[in-house]
Amino acid sequence: MDVLWEASESLTVRQVSEQLTERDLAHTTVMTVLDRLSKKGFARRQRDGRAWRYRAAESREAYVTELMLSALDQTGDRQAALARFVRSVSGSEARALQHALEALARPHDQHEDLSKS
């Protein structure tokens, strides 16, 4: 998939194989992987004579954005689909957290005083 993302034009199976020089993959293996990618909608393919030419359906950035937005989205079923470490907070709360963080960053004994007061 990285090969497809870096290519400026659509590639044949042979061209993809050639780019994957560090890994000695059989032509049919590459073909199977590309076929699977296109079935999942990650790659688009079109006929070029006897061969298929493949290109990425969306840019890598678009997929990263989709992945992260669906993870950061706080609505509906996604809340149950995955569990976030911490909900992102609103502006005023973020400022309050910043203050708390600065208080924590001070020497430990000062912080102890702070929490006792």
Added chain:
Amino acid sequence: MTAVLVLGLMTATCVQAAAVLAAARWPRRAPAAAIVLWQALGLGWGLAAVGTLIGLGTAGQDLGGSAGSGTAPPGAGALGSGVAGGAVTALGRLVRGQLGFGPMALARLASLVAGLVLLMLLVWVLLSASAAVLRARQRQRALLSLLAHGDPKVPGALVVDYPAAAAYCLPGLRSAIVISAGTLDLLDSAELAAVLAHERAHLRERHDLVLLPFVALLNGFAWSPVVRKAHQAVALLIEMHADDMARRHRPARELATALLRVGAAGGGLAPSGALAAADPASDCDVTARVTRLLRPSQGLPAAALALVAAAATLAIVVPAAVLVIPF
């Protein structure tokens, strides 16, 4: 009729108890016990509410039945074998057209239908929420298999090259912990370890399955303030419980600073920040978690835990017993 009264009371009690529990402070001291109580109240409410409606629909149906035809077994009230048995009997008569007519019979029929509709609605929201969750996870896994890579800083977790701070776990049989590259830059190694410990607790204890019924309820009854509060409370308690689990292995301070850093960094980039801002009650969630970590309070005494366990048992056993045991 006694059974219906008990069920009706249980329905109201569960809602009332949920409102009280949502406002209570003690759950922060014993999140695990409070989560169990929430689950019991949810299940108890479902059983009692469905049972009340169906019970109303079937109570005293021998009168209606004998008015329509003489085949009703003499003296065998609908509750002779519990409300569940009564519902089956009533449905059988409905199919055979023996329920009788008149305003009372119609009212009973409406109540019976309402009970069945509520039951189907509850099952439906749970199924559709599960299906949506599975779909979302499948898409996440497919994307992760293309985009994510490992990183020695966070062993066992997947890293996605994304500048904002994000950390989450993808529960399921093939679970994964996902950390954005932005988080790697933001946190030091001790804080990252604390984040991983927190997420592993979620995965190990399948907290997603705990939350799922409450998400389903929220999807079905978003208009209800009690349901919204219940969902919010359970979500927070699950996080607090995972914090507690992480604290067993990592110093609480590291987890607290990690929470503060990720929470503060995510602020400007939250795609649905408007939602969080519109919900002032949840606005102090992160602060509450941090406060808990830095100033751990005593857990609940054993007597109080026993009380919670007893309440949870009652919430389920009473409606379940009334539904199946003949009165």
